[in-house]
Amino acid sequence: MLTEEQIIQGCQQGIKTHQRELVVRYSPLLMAACRRYVHDGAAAKDVLQETFIRIFTHIHRYQPTGSFENWMRRIAVRCALTWLDKSKIKKEIELTEIHLSKAVEPEVYHYLGFQAINTLIDELPIGYRTVFNLNVVEGYTHKEIAELLDITESASRSQLARAKKLLRQKINLVDCQKKASL
Amino acid sequence: MKWQVFKNRFSKEARQEEAEVDIAAIWEAIEPQVDALNKKKKRKKRGFFWLFFIGVAAMVAFSTYWITHSSTDLPNEAKSEQLLVPSVIQQQQQESDIDCPPVIAQATSTPSIATLPTPSTTPKSQVPLPSLNSPQKSTNELLEAISPISTVTLPSQLPSASNSPETINSITSATPLSTSHLQTIAPLPKRALSLLVVKPKYPAFPSEPILETTPEKKQPKHQFFTEVYGGVSAIDRTLSAKDAASASLLQVRDQYETPLEALQYGLTVGMQHRPGFWWSVGIQSTTLTERFAVNETTSVVDSIMGIQALRINITGDTVPIAGMIAQTTTTNRDIEIFNTYHLLDIPLTIGYDYQFGERWRAGVSAGIAANISLQTKGSIPDELLQLNDIEAEQASFFQSNLSWSYHFGLSVSYALTDHFELRLAPTIQVYTDDFSVEGYGISQKYTLLGGRLGLRYQF
Numbered sequence: 318m319l320t321e322e323q324i325i326q327g328c329q330q331g332i333k334t335h336q337r338e339l340v341v342r343y344s345p346l347l348m349a350a351c352r353r354y355v356h357d358g359a360a361a362k363d364v365l366q367e368t369f370i371r372i373f374t375h376i377h378r379y380q381p382t383g384s385f386e387n388w389m390r391r392i393a394v395r396c397a398l399t400w401l402d403k404s405k406i407k408k409e410i411e412l413t414e415i416h417l418s419k420a421v422e423p424e425v426y427h428y429l430g431f432q433a434i435n436t437l438i439d440e441l442p443i444g445y446r447t448v449f450n451l452n453v454v455e456g457y458t459h460k461e462i463a464e465l466l467d468i469t470e471s472a473s474r475s476q477l478a479r480a481k482k483l484l485r486q487k488i489n490l491v492d493c494q495k496k497a498s499l
Numbered sequence: 500m501k502w503q504v505f506k507n508r509f510s511k512e513a514r515q516e517e518a519e520v521d522i523a524a525i526w527e528a529i530e531p532q533v534d535a536l537n538k539k540k541k542r543k544k545r546g547f548f549w550l551f552f553i554g555v556a557a558m559v560a561f562s563t564y565w566i567t568h569s570s571t572d573l574p575n576e577a578k579s580e581q582l583l584v585p586s587v588i589q590q591q592q593q594e595s596d597i598d599c600p601p602v603i604a605q606a607t608s609t610p611s612i613a614t615l616p617t618p619s620t621t622p623k624s625q626v627p628l629p630s631l632n633s634p635q636k637s638t639n640e641l642l643e644a645i646s647p648i649s650t651v652t653l654p655s656q657l658p659s660a661s662n663s664p665e666t667i668n669s670i671t672s673a674t675p676l677s678t679s680h681l682q683t684i685a686p687l688p689k690r691a692l693s694l695l696v697v698k699p700k701y702p703a704f705p706s707e708p709i710l711e712t713t714p715e716k717k718q719p720k721h722q723f724f725t726e727v728y729g730g731v732s733a734i735d736r737t738l739s740a741k742d743a744a745s746a747s748l749l750q751v752r753d754q755y756e757t758p759l760e761a762l763q764y765g766l767t768v769g770m771q772h773r774p775g776f777w778w779s780v781g782i783q784s785t786t787l788t789e790r791f792a793v794n795e796t797t798s799v800v801d802s803i804m805g806i807q808a809l810r811i812n813i814t815g816d817t818v819p820i821a822g823m824i825a826q827t828t829t830t831n832r833d834i835e836i837f838n839t840y841h842l843l844d845i846p847l848t849i850g851y852d853y854q855f856g857e858r859w860r861a862g863v864s865a866g867i868a869a870n871i872s873l874q875t876k877g878s879i880p881d882e883l884l885q886l887n888d889i890e891a892e893q894a895s896f897f898q899s900n901l902s903w904s905y906h907f908g909l910s911v912s913y914a915l916t917d918h919f920e921l922r923l924a925p926t927i928q929v930y931t932d933d934f935s936v937e938g939y940g941i942s943q944k945y946t947l948l949g950g951r952l953g954l955r956y957q958f
Contacts, residue, residue: 319938327938331537333895334938340526345517352518365520366529373536390514431512453506454513481502 321385328376340369346386347393353450354397356439364400368393394455398465401447429488437487445480452477541899555845559768559780722771724957726779726922727764732949734758734787738941745940747882752941755880756838759788761947765846771957775862778849783868785928787840787945791878799828838877838889840897840934844868844904858914864924865907873900873934896939901932912955920955 319327319338327335348365355361371392379388429437438446451457451465452473459473466473736758740749762785769779805824809817850864875897878886889896908926915921927948934943 323937327936330936331540331894332936332938333533333537333892336533336537337526340529341522344520344522344525348520349516349518353513362520362525366525369525369529370532370536373533386514431509434509435513435516450513454510456510 322381325376325379325381325385328373329379336373339372343386343389347389350390350393351397353454354394354447355400360400361397364396365393367400368396371396390455394451395465398447401443429491433491434484434488437484437491440487441480441483444476445483448473448476449480449484537894541894555780555847720773722773722957723768724771724777724779724955725766725768726781726953726955727766728922728924728951728953729762729764730924730926730949730951732761732763732926732928732947734761734789735946735948736789737944737946741940741942748940751880751882751884755791755793755884757790757792759790759837761785761787761945761949763947763949763951765844767846767848769848771852775852775854776849777852778847780845780847783844783846785842785844785947787842787947789838789840789877791834791836791838791880793832793834793880793884796829796831799830801826801828832884834886836878836886838875838879841872841874841876842870842901843872844870846906848906850910852910852912860910860912860914860920862910862912863908864910866905868904868906868928870901870904870930870932873898894936896936897934897943898932898936901930901934903932904928904930908951918957920957922951922953922955924951924953925949926951 319335324335324339324342328339344365347368348361351361351364351368352358355364368389372389375392379385438449441449447466448462451462452459457465459470459477462468462473463470738749738752740746763783765781765783767779767781767783769777769781771777802823803826804821805826806819807822807824808820810820811817846866846868848864848866850862852860852862854860875889875893877889879889879896880886887896893899906926906928908924910922910924912920912922927946929947930945932944934945935941
């Protein structure tokens with residue numbers, strides 16, 4: 318079995334078997350990343366294909382100082398954001414920004430497991446969800462998010478705060494339903 | 500739970516999340532683009548190697564220019580002879596013709612002239628120099644003209660009667676090219692005198708020649724050549740499994756593949772140094788051919804529903820009895836494919852040739868070759884004898900170029916003319932690098948043993 322280092326070297330040399338091995342090994346992981354931003358299955362598949370093409374195109378630039386998975390994941394996120402209609406996200410963010418009060422600290426996350434929370438995040442509006450995923454999952458700063466989505470830093474912060482608030486409401490609702498059922 | 504704690508935990512789980520995906524469909528969709536990308540990369544790589552080749556060619560051109568312009572002793576010398584010697588002749592001629600007073604005065608007033616040997620009055624010393632009368636004479640003619648004078652024997656003492664104008668005239672006309680006389684007669688440029696190598700002539704009557712002339716023709720220190728050659732070699736192929744899992748693949752390839760021959764041709768340019776050393780650089784094409792052949796018959800026995808028996812009852816009707824019966828399927832595979840590995844090398848060779856006889860030379864040579872391209876064509880089997888196209892899938896099995904190989908050989912050459920030479924050279928070339936890529940389980944190396952026939956043109 319090829320190691321990650323061998324796969325990287327093989328892909329840098331343009332060896333097809335190594336490229337195929339990379340696709341086999343990392344497709345599930347990168348598909349999950351793509352699906353986080355692109356809900357439509359067929360579109361997510363397109364985004365994943367584009368991600369692999371970009372990976373193979375730019376793999377000679379990869380420096381083994383950082384995690385290879387992170388490097389590929391960032392490419393996947395950028396591909397997904399390219400596919401998303403940014404203007405739509407921007408418009409939604411601008412509309413919701415004026416209703417912002419302050420950031421909400423969620424305190425009831427531990428009531429639910431990862432999958433349940435994930436499902437609730439998927440139900441968030443696209444603008445909230447995108448900013449939430451970029452900040453919480455991918456670790457982008459608000460400055461980076463602002464550049465990626467072509468919005469202001471404050472808009473990014475407010476979107477995250479509203480996402481957190483909405484998520485807490487949803488979690489509370491689910492929690493109440495859970496308690497009632499007991 | 501604080502936000503940061505949740506964020507860390509959720510982020511960690513989210514980044515490990517995997518989604519279901521049809522990997523085969525994804526690969527199928529991107530494969531053409533990946534192929535195009537690989538080809539593009541290959542072209543870029545080839546471009547780099549062509550740059551390397553151009554660099555080598557530039558170096559050869561530069562060294563050629565440098566050597567040509569730094570080893571011009573002979574032409575310059577010849578030029579100076581042609582330009583300066585006639586001026587000597589002219590000067591002497593004028594002085595002897597007009598019986599120049601300063602010459603006489605110098606000859607008589609200089610104390611050393613009293614001890615200078617004077618030409619004897621033998622017919623040899625009085626031989627006139629008709630050729631010197633013409634300033635337009637060539638160097639060779641001049642040398643021929645002065646050669647008799649080089650054997651002139653001179654008396655040690657100048658007789659007192661030599662002060663007479665006739666005697667002085669005789670001195671100046673009969674010994675025009677004796678260095679001491681030239682110095683006495685007129686101050687000539689040093690460069691003109693440098694053409695005449697003078698040995699000391701004291702004491703009198705030296706047995707050796709007084710003047711040594713420049714040789715008519717000098718052999719050049721370097722000589723350039725270009726050579727075209729072609730050859731055929733036997734192939735010694737070494738296959739080995741890189742890991743235990745590839746042992747069965749090794750067995751299949753060993754069993755069904757047979758190395759055939761290697762054909763080579765190339766063009767080199769180089770330089771031959773006078774003692775016999777030479778070097779050359781060029782470009783060489785090598786095609787290795789192998790045969791993949793399968794001729795086997797396989798039989799598969801299976802059970803299918805069929806008629807086991809026919810029964811005829813008492814009324815005369817035939818009743819088939821159905822049941823499982825054996826079915827044998829025989830498949831005959833007869834495949835023959837010729838695989839080729841085409842290599843393009845830049846060989847750098849040094850050698851030494853030993854001349855024996857007028858036209859024959861024997862030599863040894865050794866060198867290295869940078870491989871700039873490896874292209875494969877044909878098919879190789881996998882463990883299950885399924886064929887893989889090594890032209891379309893070369894990157895999965897073989898390198899696009901190797902790094903180095905080395906070669907050494909012997910040679911016998913025969914000079915057809917002054918410029919053309921026929922060379923026969925038994926040669927061994929060893930490709931030390933593995934032809935296959937790292938991810939492929941079989942290591943594949945080659946050694947070629949064969950002969951080359953070449954035609955060399957020297958200039």
